[in-house]
Amino acid sequence: DAKTTQPNSMESNEEEPVHLPCNHSTISGTDYIHWYRQLPSQGPEYVIHGLTSNVNNRMASLAIAEDRKSSTLILHRATLRDAAVYYCILRKTGANSKLTFGKGITLSVRP
């Protein structure tokens, strides 16, 4: 299975944009890129997913490189509530595909 590589941690300032990188150099054509986040003492929460094109939703934007070997989760204005562990996950298409969580990146937000 293709794997993802994320930095261990990142810091940002409140109300500034945050770019969270993810490398997935062995991604296959059937792999979707999913992002989840986990706030302290809570279960993971779905953020966004995409295949080839950039995606936007109310929570974030996902920018996918043209060769799909990397992607970036963009939080447009970080808030203190965005401090969490963010997981970049490759998930194959198909009815019974699984989510395999790695270590993720810990985002800290400074007031």
Place this chain on the structure above:
Amino acid sequence: DAGVIQSPRHEVTEMGQEVTLRCKPISGHDYLFWYRQTMMRGLELLIYFNNNVPIDDSGMPEDRFSAKMPNASFSTLKIQPSEPRDSAVYFCASSVQGAFGPQHFGDGTRLSIL
């Protein structure tokens, strides 16, 4: 809308006791997942169900663990007998649109085995 509901939120019990964790998925979701999270191993998928039928239990650690889904609105994860190494946070999640849809997680059960 009610999310995934897990009970209890915290459980402390002695080694050797039976432990039962409970989960109520979001109404209308046809997939249910059980995960375990520890500092050492991170978040691991234990088992998942589709339409109340277990599809993949390859993540279940050993025979001491069992999971059931008697109906679409209820699932249990049972550990018998429990051991200290079972201490972890156990999450339940559900999804619609097949296993590929976004998974909605509960707040977890923090289990401590003394």
